Amino acid sequence: MFRLIHIAIDEARRGMQNNHGGPFGAVIVKDGGIISTAHNEVLSSKDPTAHAEILAIRRASQQLGKFDLSDCEIFTTSQPCPMCFAAICWARIKRIHYGTTTEEVAIAGFDDSHIYNIIKGEQTAEVEFTIIQREACLELLQEWDNKTDKQMY
Numbered sequence: 750m751f752r753l754i755h756i757a758i759d760e761a762r763r764g765m766q767n768n769h770g771g772p773f774g775a776v777i778v779k780d781g782g783i784i785s786t787a788h789n790e791v792l793s794s795k796d797p798t799a800h801a802e803i804l805a806i807r808r809a810s811q812q813l814g815k816f817d818l819s820d821c822e823i824f825t826t827s828q829p830c831p832m833c834f835a836a837i838c839w840a841r842i843k844r845i846h847y848g849t850t851t852e853e854v855a856i857a858g859f860d861d862s863h864i865y866n867i868i869k870g871e872q873t874a875e876v877e878f879t880i881i882q883r884e885a886c887l888e889l890l891q892e893w894d895n896k897t898d899k900q901m902y
């Protein structure tokens with residue numbers, strides 16, 4: 750348990766020292782064995798979605814050859830941001846072990862809490878939403894619904 754979070758911390762530190770991104774690391778574990786490790790690579794990969802948890806999920810899925818990680822747990826140095834939490838939900842990971850909280854991460858300059866507040870309806874997003882071509886997009890959904898060989902995930 751402690752060993753696994755320390756692997757995430759070491760990974761985060763390595764990424765931070767190499768200027769790959771912020772101080773974040775993650776490890777995905779199955780039956781006590783490490784499936785993947787990752788650190789934040791937002792800066793080095795110029796990818797705003799390259800959070801440690803996202804990269805760890807991608808690598809674990811590749812490693813295990815499946816998108817369902819319900820038999821895995823994630824160890825992450827900080828409480829996942831809403832994007833990563835959503836990715837963890839899509840991956841069906843059932844247990845998150847984290848070190849620092851969203852509030853502590855915000856103090857370090859990484860403010861996930863405002864996104865959580867937007868989702869909770871406590872703050873308005875600085876993003877505009879407009880609905881366009883709803884009928885055409887509904888048609889697309891209907892096509893999926895009618896598809897007989899679809900694979901749900």
Ligand SMILES: Nc1ccnc(=O)[nH]1
Nearest residue numbers: 773789800801827829
């Ligand atoms: N929990 C996290 C916050 C920000 N970036 C990350 O990679 N991870």
